[in-house]
Amino acid sequence: MSGRLDEFGLIARYFRPLATAPGAAGLTDDAATIPHAFGKELVVTTDAVVAGVHFFPDDPADAVARKALRVNLSDLAAKGARPTGYLVTLALPDVWDEDWLEAFSEGLAIDQEEFGVSLLGGDTVRSPGGLVISITAFGHAAEGHVPRRDGAAPGQRLYVTGTIGDAALGLMLRQDERLGRLWDLSRAEKEALLDRYLLPEPRVALASVVGAYGTASMDVSDGLIGDVRKLAEASRVGAVIDAVRVPLSSGVARAARLDPPALGSALTGGDDYEILLAIDPEDAEAFEAEAISLGVRVADIGVLTEGSAVRVERHGREMIFQRGSWNHF
Amino acid sequence: MSGRLDEFGLIARYFRPLATAPGAAGLTDDAATIPHAFGKELVVTTDAVVAGVHFFPDDPADAVARKALRVNLSDLAAKGARPTGYLVTLALPDVWDEDWLEAFSEGLAIDQEEFGVSLLGGDTVRSPGGLVISITAFGHAAEGHVPRRDGAAPGQRLYVTGTIGDAALGLMLRQDERLGRLWDLSRAEKEALLDRYLLPEPRVALASVVGAYGTASMDVSDGLIGDVRKLAEASRVGAVIDAVRVPLSSGVARAARLDPPALGSALTGGDDYEILLAIDPEDAEAFEAEAISLGVRVADIGVLTEGSAVRVERHGREMIFQRGSWNHF
Numbered sequence: 001m002s003g004r005l006d007e008f009g010l011i012a013r014y015f016r017p018l019a020t021a022p023g024a025a026g027l028t029d030d031a032a033t034i035p036h037a038f039g040k041e042l043v044v045t046t047d048a049v050v051a052g053v054h055f056f057p058d059d060p061a062d063a064v065a066r067k068a069l070r071v072n073l074s075d076l077a078a079k080g081a082r083p084t085g086y087l088v089t090l091a092l093p094d095v096w097d098e099d100w101l102e103a104f105s106e107g108l109a110i111d112q113e114e115f116g117v118s119l120l121g122g123d124t125v126r127s128p129g130g131l132v133i134s135i136t137a138f139g140h141a142a143e144g145h146v147p148r149r150d151g152a153a154p155g156q157r158l159y160v161t162g163t164i165g166d167a168a169l170g171l172m173l174r175q176d177e178r179l180g181r182l183w184d185l186s187r188a189e190k191e192a193l194l195d196r197y198l199l200p201e202p203r204v205a206l207a208s209v210v211g212a213y214g215t216a217s218m219d220v221s222d223g224l225i226g227d228v229r230k231l232a233e234a235s236r237v238g239a240v241i242d243a244v245r246v247p248l249s250s251g252v253a254r255a256a257r258l259d260p261p262a263l264g265s266a267l268t269g270g271d272d273y274e275i276l277l278a279i280d281p282e283d284a285e286a287f288e289a290e291a292i293s294l295g296v297r298v299a300d301i302g303v304l305t306e307g308s309a310v311r312v313e314r315h316g317r318e319m320i321f322q323r324g325s326w327n328h329f
Numbered sequence: 330m331s332g333r334l335d336e337f338g339l340i341a342r343y344f345r346p347l348a349t350a351p352g353a354a355g356l357t358d359d360a361a362t363i364p365h366a367f368g369k370e371l372v373v374t375t376d377a378v379v380a381g382v383h384f385f386p387d388d389p390a391d392a393v394a395r396k397a398l399r400v401n402l403s404d405l406a407a408k409g410a411r412p413t414g415y416l417v418t419l420a421l422p423d424v425w426d427e428d429w430l431e432a433f434s435e436g437l438a439i440d441q442e443e444f445g446v447s448l449l450g451g452d453t454v455r456s457p458g459g460l461v462i463s464i465t466a467f468g469h470a471a472e473g474h475v476p477r478r479d480g481a482a483p484g485q486r487l488y489v490t491g492t493i494g495d496a497a498l499g500l501m502l503r504q505d506e507r508l509g510r511l512w513d514l515s516r517a518e519k520e521a522l523l524d525r526y527l528l529p530e531p532r533v534a535l536a537s538v539v540g541a542y543g544t545a546s547m548d549v550s551d552g553l554i555g556d557v558r559k560l561a562e563a564s565r566v567g568a569v570i571d572a573v574r575v576p577l578s579s580g581v582a583r584a585a586r587l588d589p590p591a592l593g594s595a596l597t598g599g600d601d602y603e604i605l606l607a608i609d610p611e612d613a614e615a616f617e618a619e620a621i622s623l624g625v626r627v628a629d630i631g632v633l634t635e636g637s638a639v640r641v642e643r644h645g646r647e648m649i650f651q652r653g654s655w656n657h658f
Contacts, residue, residue, distance in 0.1 A: 007453050014434035021414050021447035032416070032449035034467065037366035046416045046465060048454045085350050085363070087375045089463045091420070105343035118350035120361035124336050125377045129458015134418045136375060136465040138363065 028234055029148050030075040030218055039143045043081035047071045048134040055198075056174075057131075061100045062107030063198045064133070069111050071221065072137035074202035074273040078219040079146050080211020081139030083204060085120040089134040091127030115204050145211035152216035152235035152278035158302045159287070161203050161274045163249040164224050168269020169262060170197030182259055189251030200273035206296045210277055213287040217277035223268040225321055227276055228302075229310045235278070241302035243267065243314040267312070268321050278304060357563055358477050359404040359547055368472045372410035376400045377463040384527075385503075386460075390429045391436030392527045393462070398440050400550065401466035403531035403602040407548040408475050409540020410468030412533060414449040418463040420456030444533050474540035481545035481564035481607035487631045488616070490532050490603045492578040493553050497598020498591060499526030511588055518580030529602035535625045539606055542616040546606035552597040554650055556605055557631075558639045564607070570631035572596065572643040596641070597650050607633060 016027050023033040031045035049068045051057045073083050088108070112118065120138070152158075170193035173179050180190050202219075203210075210217050216235050220227045224246065232239045246267065248256065256263035279287050284300065291298040312319040345356050352362040360374035378397045380386045402412050417437070441447065449467070499522035502508050509519050531548075532539075539546050545564050549556045553575065561568045575596065577585065585592035608616050613629065620627040641648040 010430060010453060014430050015417075015437075015448060015451070018434060018437055018441055018448035019450075020441070021449060024414070024447055024449045027448070027450060029450075032414070034371065034414070034449075036371075042363065042371065044416065044449065044465075044467075046418055046450060046452050046463075048418045048420060048452050048463065050420060050454050050456050052457055053455050085353070085361070087361070087373065087465055088344075089375055089377045089418075091377060091379060091461045091463075093458075101339060101343050105347060108344075108347055112347055112349070118353055119344060119347035119356070120350060120353045120363075120373065121348075121356060121358075121375060122344070123375050123377050123463070124339060125379050125461070126382050127379050127458060127461055128381055129422075129456060129461075132420045132454070132456055132458075132461045132463075134375075134377065134420075134452070134461075134463040136373075136416055138373075 025148060028150065031079045033146055036140065040140045041143050041146055043076055043079050043139045043141050043146060044136060045072055045075040046134065046136040047075065048132055051131040059198060061103035065104040065107030066111045066199055068133040068135050069108060070200045070202045071273060072135045073115055073204055074200060074219040074221070076137055076139035077203045077207040078210060078217045078275045079141060080207055080214065081141040081146065082207045083115055083117045083137055083139040085118045086135055086137040087120050088122040090122070090124045091132040092124060093127055093130055141211050147210065147214035147217035147277065149216055149218050149231050149234035152231060152237055152304050154237050154304050154306045156215055156278040156280055156304045157284055157300050158228065158239060158241065158276065158304060159279055159298050160220065160224065160247065160276050160301050161206060161296055161298050162201065163247045163252065164220070164272055164274065165252045165266020165269060166193050166196035166249050167200065167271035168265050169252055169255055170194045171269070171271065172265060183251070183255035183262065184258055185251050185254065192249065193251050197271060200271065202273055203275050203296060205294045206275065206291060209287065209290045209294065210275055213279050213283045214277040215280060217275060220272040220274045220276050222270050224272065224276070225268050225312060231276060232304065232308070232310050236308070238305040238307040238309045239302055240305055241312045243312055243319055245299060245301045247297065247299040264321055354477060357479065360408045362475050365469065369469045370472050370475055372405055372408050372468045372470050372475060373465060374401055374404040375463065375465040376404065377461060380460040388527060390432035391439070394433040394436030395440045395528055397462040397464050398437060399529045399531045400602060401464045402444055402533055403529060403548040403550070405466055405468035406532045406536040407539060407546045407604045408470060409536055409543065410470040410475065411536050412444055412446045412466055412468040414447045415464055415466040416449050417451040419451070419453045420461040421453060422456055422459055470540050476539065476543035476546035476606065478545055478547050478560050478563035481560060481566055481633050483566050483633050483635045485544055485607040485609055485633045486613055486629050487557065487568060487570065487605065487633060488608055488627050489549065489553065489576065489605050489630050490535060490625055490627050491530065492576045492581065493601055493603065494581045494595020494598060495522050495525035495578050496529065496600035497594050498581055498584055499523045500598070500600065501594060512580070512584035512591065513587055514580050514583065521578065522580050526600060529600065531602055532604050532625060534623050535604065535620060538616065538619045538623065539604055542608050542612050543606040544609060546604060549601040549603045549605050551599050553601065553605070554597050554641060560605060561633065561637070561639050565637070567634040567636040567638040568631055569634060570641045572641055572648055574628060574630045576626060576628040593650055
């Protein structure tokens with residue numbers, strides 16, 4: 001539909017003028033801050049997931065619940081905030097069953113335990129159209145240590161946590177299981193990719209390190225390359241990414257070798273829920289050491305530059321992507 | 330669907346066990362609190378509205394936006410909290426248009442001005458099924474002055490703000506305009522009822538007075554009598570309501586006179602968004618004086634008692650209702 005605003009245009013035109021509070025950051029970020037007690041800031045974020053858009057209607061209810069919560073915890077972690085609580089609004093279709101709800105609440109219970117959060121409230125409404133789960137999550141960050149998207153400067157390094165592309169290839173596998181053979185995946189690799197789409201691993205453990213060292217930070221939810229562009233644009237810098245340094249799991253690495261377009265899918269697909277952050281070169285060693293001590297893999301994937309161009313290189317040649325970003329909307 | 334849990338049963342069974350934070354109040358209340366700086370508490374609440382359930386799909390977008398925000402501000406006011414900001418999640422059908430969104434954001438802008446709040450963030454997702462608007466609102470209350478539902482004691486008075494039943498009769502009028510003749514409404518009265526359904530008037534101005542004097546408080550959203558029962562049950566008390574003292578607008582009063590069942594609809598219909606609160610008799614005079622000075626009408630409609638029975642009397646005779654409460658779910 002040409003001429004139509006996309007999600008970002010829609011927000012900029014209709015909603016940015018309403019974001020008058022300083023902590024709203026003009027709606028250019030993934031979370032808002034509310035000044036808080038004792039040198040802390042309260043960080044709030046909200047993300048919704050919709051059946052048939054963000055998950056498959058037949059996904060297990062416990063996984064759906066955990067995904068809905070985790071995508072929010074991921075936003076908080078990227079803002080240096082440790083989660084404390086959340087609200088959940090369930091818009092349920094006319095036909096719902098108790099087994100589904102029981103599994104849904106059990107999924108939440110598992111993640112509450114894992115991440116140390118409490119349900120604070122919510123709302124249940126009837127939704128004639130279909131299931132929508134909207135979660136608002138709260139976390140605490142140290143005052144002045146909530147990295148925005150717009151704080152990066154030329155010369156700083158770009159880091160990413162974990163591995164990239166697992167969820168995107170997991171989704172492709174789910175849609176076409178023959179890809180498993182094309183990519184020569186072991187059973188374990190296949191399951192790892194499928195699991196990763198179903199259940200993101202928010203980098204909650206790294207939150208305070210992100211807050212301490214990140215000059216700019218965001219979670220990677222809409223594809224790495226597109227999200228690098230967003231961070232660079234917000235910070236008014238360019239970037240050069242070395243695709244070879246982007247960390248890949250063994251399954252994604254083999255898929256990329258045997259089926260080159262799969263590398264593009266890995267770098268531009270969505271649902272990674274890793275953290276992309278800019279680090280001052282002087283801090284790089286300390287940042288890496290602290291991340292390792294927390295058991296989180298981090299990789300230096302490139303550098304921020306003057307200008308506004310975002311260039312992705314592979315063995316010295318520029319990679320061109322058909323689309324830089326996945327837009328859930 | 331007999332044997333099925335209703336919304337409250339569903340919450341109690343599946344979600345109450347997850348509400349481990351003290352500020353969540355076991356999900357028995359309309360808002361949660363987060364300890365805050367400088368003798369304040371941060372109060373958070375979330376309420377969603379769904380097209381075809383909470384509003385008519387052809388309602389003006391600006392009114393839909395304001396209603397979605399105001400039902401949340403009403404919850405905050407009933408908890409003694411002045412609103413500061415909100416998050417909005419829009420699940421939009423595949424077909425949406427910019428005119429609608431423009432009017433929606435204009436509606437929010439008007440109410441931001443009126444109530445002194447800022448948009449803090451949100452999410453926009455595609456919803457194949459239909460429009461769902463989920464808002465989370467934040468407010469500040471004085472520490473220790475967030476009246477819960479469960480703080481009332483026998484001997485205390487029950488007060489309600491404004492007038493009751495306008496929105497319920499407005500909805501009935503909208504569904505069957507012949508009722509306007511049966512109820513002998515003037516054009517102005519008819520419009521007042523219709524407007525009241527479309528656009529609630531949250532009692533934001535009264536928030537600090539509610540916090541200062543209310544021993545228990547909630548907003549009246551699901552029908553006065555049903556909500557009295559909820560407050561009484563939470564506080565483990567009974568109540569005697571004098572229906573004659575329930576404040577009615579001229580339109581509702583005439584409808585009740587000419588069409589007696591309309592009184593039942595007024596007392597049990599939903600969407601009032603007034604505040605129901607319990608006041609110690611010693612504080613009643615001061616509370617009334619402060620409310621009047623703020624231009625908010627308050628009425629003493631009955632007394633809380635020992636036991637658990639909620640009795641509604643009219644000229645000394647008990648009124649029996651077919652249903653005590655409206656369940657949006």
